[in-house]
Amino acid sequence: MRMSKQELLVLSLLLAALCGSLLEPALADDAAAARAKVRALCQNCHGEDGVAVLPGAANLSGQQKEYLRQQLRAYRSGSRLDAQMNIVAKTLTDADIENFADWYSTIKVTVEMPK
Numbered sequence: 001m002r003m004s005k006q007e008l009l010v011l012s013l014l015l016a017a018l019c020g021s022l023l024e025p026a027l028a029d030d031a032a033a034a035r036a037k038v039r040a041l042c043q044n045c046h047g048e049d050g051v052a053v054l055p056g057a058a059n060l061s062g063q064q065k066e067y068l069r070q071q072l073r074a075y076r077s078g079s080r081l082d083a084q085m086n087i088v089a090k091t092l093t094d095a096d097i098e099n100f101a102d103w104y105s106t107i108k109v110t111v112e113m114p115k
């Protein structure tokens with residue numbers, strides 16, 4: 001199987017994340033668990049705070065929960081296509097999707113209109 005550089009990058013991030021999560025102690029509550037998973041799986045591209053660090057990745061902070069949930073499901077099912085997100089989303093359970101949507105949607109964002 002031939003893989004693109006992008007796919008290799010995502011796979012190596014996922015492997016690193018998997019190793020990290022095996023070493024992490026069990027977390028008490030959902031928010032802490034969600035945060036740890038965000039750090040492991042999403043922050044390299046979207047930031048822990050949802051401000052994208054990878055050019056071309058979306059800012060997620062303050063996004064509507066329903067929207068986040070729908071997009072993650074769409075990437076997982078393949079009805080929305082993106083080489084990187086399809087690989088990431090395939091590993092997610094419904095509970096993971098709920099946690100990620102919760103995490104990013106509850107980050108407070110302030111908006112300032114252009115002058």
Ligand code: HEC
Pocket residue numbers: 009010013038041042043044045046054056057058060068071072081082084085088100
């Ligand atoms: C390797 C980089 C990478 C990782 C890791 C990654 N993403 Fe993404 N993500 C992207 C890119 C690039 C896009 C834009 C894709 C597109 O155009 O459809 C995106 C798009 C998204 C979108 C759609 C945003 C919108 O405005 O429609 C959501 C939601 C999202 N990512 C959530 C996550 C979550 C949650 C994680 C962790 C489980 C994660 N991503 C991990 C790169 C990444």
